[in-house]
Amino acid sequence: MTAAVIVLTLIVIAVVAAVGMIYPVSYNGLVRARQTVADAWAVVDIELQRRHELIPPLVQSVQAAAIHERRVLDELVARERSAAAAAHTAAARSEPEQQLAASARAVVALREMYPQLDSQANFLRLQHDLAITEDRISAARRFHNIKVAELNRRTEAFPSNLIARLHRVEGGTYFGAP
Template sequence: MDGSVVALLLVAVVVAAVGGWAVATHNSFARQRRILTEAWGQIDVELRRRRDLVPPLAAMIAGDLPAAADLAGACERCAARAGAAAADPAEQARRENALTAALGRLLAAAETSPRLSGAEAFARLHGELTDVEDHIAAGRRFYNAHARHLNARLETFPAGLVARLSGIRPAIYFAAEDPAVRAAPAAAFEDRELRRGR
């Protein structure tokens, strides 16, 4: 075998290795995007569950506390805005944060009513809301962890080059704006129930 054949074989092996690595890297990024899409789908289910709880909760509180009718209406409007299609998780987060803040104000108003805090229907809705908030927080952590991993890989070389050539863009985080918004809006009730020894 002469030197030119050996050189051609070496070039062919190198090209095949680089090509195989590029395909494997692309497929790895595609898997990561699929995980993000599935994680977002789970968050979306919980966000819809939370929005579905707003009308009965708002009606119950406004029915018992006529002074809270404006807060109940504002909460329902926030829920409607949050339910509209958003451009990306960051926009959805802004809308959901507004809903969380509105729910917090509404529940703070409801805290002034001894009848509501003792009502079984209100306790059930409150429990469902707390459960949903916990699922949203867990989903947010899962989604953001995978978004962070994808974004970190996009910044590495040469994998980031393959991603850019494949049109893969950085993931957008889904995060609460501030620590007050991150807390479940029902926390005031939970604290009060603990103080009362329930």
């Protein structure tokens, strides 16, 4: 064997070894990224559920003091039901959850028009819990969207994009609700 054949054989072996190592590393990275997005969405979903649990007692608390604001309360209840009925995916939940958050802020804003709400410990506790929940939703949403961006980069960048297509790994969906 000549030196050229030996060098060529070594180059072919090195290329095959590199491809053999890149494939599982890329595939495992895609699987890990996809699972991280799913885990991040689960945290968002838990926080959204917590918000849904706070709405009925908040409505009851405000109803007595703000009898004239029935429309605002009815709108909050309708939007809560709409958001709860949406599929548990980022794409399906973004818009209804955004509307629900706006309605919840409107109900909490009634406090300015009805100072007697300040004397209700239950309302104040619910308002505090809702504010904390909104902060937690926002943090979970940011984390979820960061992980979606990482997954999307992996499904679009070479060589993992080839492996993503082969295994039908799709990019994630951002969750846009505040």
